[in-house]
Amino acid sequence: MHPHLVFWISAVVRMIIVLVASSVAGFFWGLVPGLVLAMLGMMTLIFVQLNYLLRLADWLDQPSSSHLPDGWGAWTEVFSRLYKLRRGDEKNQAELAEWLARFRQAMSLLPDGVVIMDDVMFLEWCNPAAEQHLGLSLSQDKGMRVTNLVRTPEFIDYIILGRYETPLTLSFRERKLIVHIIPFENRRQILVTHDVTESERIDMMRRDFIANASHELRTPLTVINGFLEIASMQPDMEVSIRSSHLKLMSEQGERMQRLVEDMLTLSRLESMEYSVHHEAIDMHGMLVQILQEGEALSAGRHQLSLQYDGPDILGSADEIRSAFLNLLTNAIRYTPEKGKITLIWENCPLGPKFIVQDDGIGISAEHISRLTERFYRVDKSRSRETQGTGLGLAIVKHVLLRHKAHLLIESTPNVGSKFCVQFPANVILLN
Structure with missing residues (x-):
């Protein structure tokens, strides 16, 4: 049966009940009591309806399926339908909130920056990559104009000209970024940044x-x-x-x-296909052999010595020997005659450590960070005189990366240099 028909039938039935009760009262006690009873009955019906209207108005201020009032009569159906509608809305809101959380989580993991702006460039949302690329802070900058936050002439010209079909290459905050604005909906725009510095x-x-x-x-x-x-x-x-x-x-x-x-x-x-071949390495035997090769290269022009107080390790013997020999060869090439070169193998709390220390010509601080680059030379003429290829320290760097070790360099011009290879503790060969 149609809901409207049910509503009117129940309303008419209630009024008929009031009128019948009033007629019975009038038949037994007279006309006036019957009319009074009819008036009281109708006022009761009106009061009940007004009470439910008030409760409905209160609920609409804070609609929730868990606090929906119970109904009587036609209001039972009204509140039942409102309950179903509200439950559907709450389910949809929960699904939307879940999708929004997933979207924001996915956007936060992207390596590219994503900024959502309105049509006049006010910041609405951005992911952590965009904060890092552009120096934004969502908590502090939300609602501010992006052109006031990214103050570079190239970016502002890109915004003003509106030629968004071509990305902008932008140098900003010591980074090189590819910036692209994508119109989105009628009053939204997406700003995408891609870091191409590396x-x-x-x-x-x-x-x-x-x-x-x-x-x-x-x-x-x-x-x-x-x-x-x-x-x-x-x-x-x-x-x-x-x-x-x-x-x-x-x-x-x-x-x-x-x-x-x-x-x-x-x-x-x-090469990723060329994995490290781990084997037990007799470090004392290896270092003695490296020292002998160094003495042959030096031909008596330097004082070479070995201090051995460390453990045997696991790793690629050929690769580690090549790295250590490169460090010693460099020390011989850049240490004047009668200079002292010391090889040290010791254990420390962080793990085994290999040190090549000399009192040679030294290296200026501005060159140290670039020493492991291919073909990088502090003194090109001296390197050619000593027959260096310019790849020795690059080889050392990659060998150490493959063994989870790292290279520390300390040097002072005209005083000497100290090249220290720090291995992790888990390379120690257990007896």
Whole structure:
């Protein structure tokens, strides 16, 4: 039956009951008592309706399915339908709140910055990446104009011109950002920021690596080709001159070979497919061998010594030997004659530590952070004199990364340098 028909039938039934009761009272006690009873009955019905209207008005101020009043008569159906509607709304609100929480959690995990603004650039919401990229604070900056928070001429021009089809490359807060504004709904806009600082740095390193490698290879190739051209033009060249040319070509060939070998070593160390082969390493035997190779390279020009007071470890013996030998070789190359170079292997609370300490020429502070870059040289002329490839410390860095170790460098010009390799404690070989 239709709800409206049920409502009117129940209302008419209640009025008929009042009228019948009034008629019975009038039949037995007279007309006046009957009319009084009819009036009281109708006033009661009106009062009940007004009471339920008041309770409904109070509930509408703070609608909740758990505090919905009970009804009588037609109000039972009214409150029952309101209860169903409110329960549906609460369920929808809970689902929307859950989706909103998921959305914000997903946005907070994105590496790209996301800023939601209205049509006049007032900040409504942003994720942590956007706060980091643009220096925003959602708790403090919400409701403020984004152009007042990001004060760069390029960004403001981008906003004013409104050419949002092309992203903006922006240098801001020592970062390089790709900024793109996307119109969203009628009165919303999304600002997306992508940090390309690291990729730009990697691209620059790649370009520098190619340029430096080409330059390093060009010099010995030029020498070899030049000598070959001279030899072809002068077939009856004196034996002494030919011998000196062959010696120089041999030296340059060996230099190219070392350079290619170091580049291949770096490539192998950076490969994810080339995992670390862990094995037990006799550190005393390895360090004694490294010391002997250092003494052969020094040829008596330096005082080399070894202080051994540390444990054997687990790791790749070939890689660690290569890293330690590179550190010692650098110390020999950059320490004047009669200088002292000390190798130290010891244990400390953080784990085993290897130290190469010298009293050589030292390094200025501004160069220390870049020493492990490929082909980076503090003194290019001295490096070429000592036949360095410029890749030794880069190899050391990657070996240590693969063994969860790190390199600490302390140096003072004209006083000396200290290269310290700190291993984690879990590499110690347990007996």
